[in-house]
Amino acid sequence: MSTTVFRIGGDLEVRRLGFGAMRLPTDPGPDRENSLAVARRAVELGVTLIDTAHMYGWGANEELLAEALHPYPDGVHITTKVGIARSVPSGEWTQDARPDALREQVEQALRRLRVEHIGLLQLHRIDPRTPLADQIGALRDLRAEGKIGRIGLSEVTVGELAAAREITDIASVQNRYNLLDRTHEPVLAACEAAGIAFLPWATVAWGQSGATAEIAAVAAEAGATPTQVALAWLLGHSPVVLPIPGTSRIAHLEENLAAEGLRLTEAQRTRLDRLSGAGAGEGEGKNGEQGNQGERE
Template identity: 80%
Template sequence: MTSTALCIGGDLTVRRLGFGAMRLPTEPGPARETSLAVARRAVELGITLIDTAHLYGGGANEELLAEALHPYPDELLLTTKVGIARSGPSGEWRLDGRPAVLRDQVEQALRRLRIERIELLQLHRIDPETPLADQLGTLRDLRTEGKIGRIGLSEVTVDELDRAREIVDVASVQNRYNLLDREHEPVLAACEAAGIAFLPWRPVAWGESGANAEVAAVAAEADATPAQVALAWLLARSPVILPIPGTARIDHLEENLAAERLRLTRAQRDRLDRLTESA
């Protein structure tokens, strides 16, 4: 039986299907109102982890979630990411893990989310131009100050994860991973071995899963959608996986959450497992 809960950092239990807020429109107007409704519906349906980031609208996504959900239910975990800033030559977004930037983005997130502590803060990307010890050391200092509860990483290799773990305790890793894209299989294996939560982004490969004949066939057999099959496969793939599918539509949100009840047979999982063997 696939577990419906996951413990992050050894002490924070959340539901194994989260919600990625990146795709929620934040501009004023009807689309924003729908975004607020989607976020509220996610919590109504029992979602306990919502993922956002400074990058998503330069904090606008964080503000949207605060407007929709504050004051937050005790069981809700809002996780955000820092380390990408508008610090390029022409003000464009670039990797920026300088200590002052990370600290400023954490302070901004605390203010926008209207909280005193970010229970899970992830480094959005490792900045190759800033020593890793400086980047993670800053987050460790913020944790010591009580502004961060746990530290996670995003888009890392096994080697980067190993080096990071020599500096700080790593509670989570957020890498791109799905049924049709398993580039980070070694990272998932490392996370499973260490008991680190693995939050795959782009968990249903958007429209690609439905275009795959084998996925479509399994979906037809299971009376499910291809997206539900992709999510059910992830949940069965490893006990440390916590998918964070995103959507700006309530019907898609409800469809995604229904994947938690889908039980693929061993034969169906074997067929899906083999999809990337010739890739």
């Protein structure tokens, strides 16, 4: 039986099944009120790891979580990501991990989240125009100053992870990964070998799990939903996997978290393991998170 907790960086204890806040609407009105309720319900149900990013609404998602949850209950950790900026002329996003840009985004995150310290901060994308040593070095400096506690990466290769680890300790990796898309299996293997937390996004294959006959069949046998099967498979696949499924509906949130209690048989796991995992290529994940928009409604 897999444990339900993990210590990120060896000491930051979280429940392995977390919550991704990207899907939460932030504009004023009934949808925002619902978003606040979803975030609060997640914590009521025992979620201790909530994922957001500067890019999600350009800070609006961070502010939403602070409105919903601050002062944060003991043991609840909001992890955010920096390193993506919006172009003023076009409105499109691009990597920007220059040290000054990273420092500014961290300062903004501290203000928006209403905290003095972020337990886990992740680099949303490696900036190809800035030396890696400058990017990771800036985060290392922020950690030394006490503004962040642990450093993570997102959408990286095995080689990039290794290069970053030569500069400083890396506590987490957040890559696209699910039962139907295992492009980053080598990265997961590297994380498992090093005890690094692996936070998959697009955890339920953009809601397509139920369209796969084998997953649907296992779900029927187990008395569960295809989504729950996909999440239970992730939890049992590697002890370092910390899924962060996102949704904007309380019913789906409750369905997701119930997957923690689903125990797949060895025979069922074998059948699921045989699925090809042929999903989007690594290049798509490197370029954006458009697919994550359809995670769960």
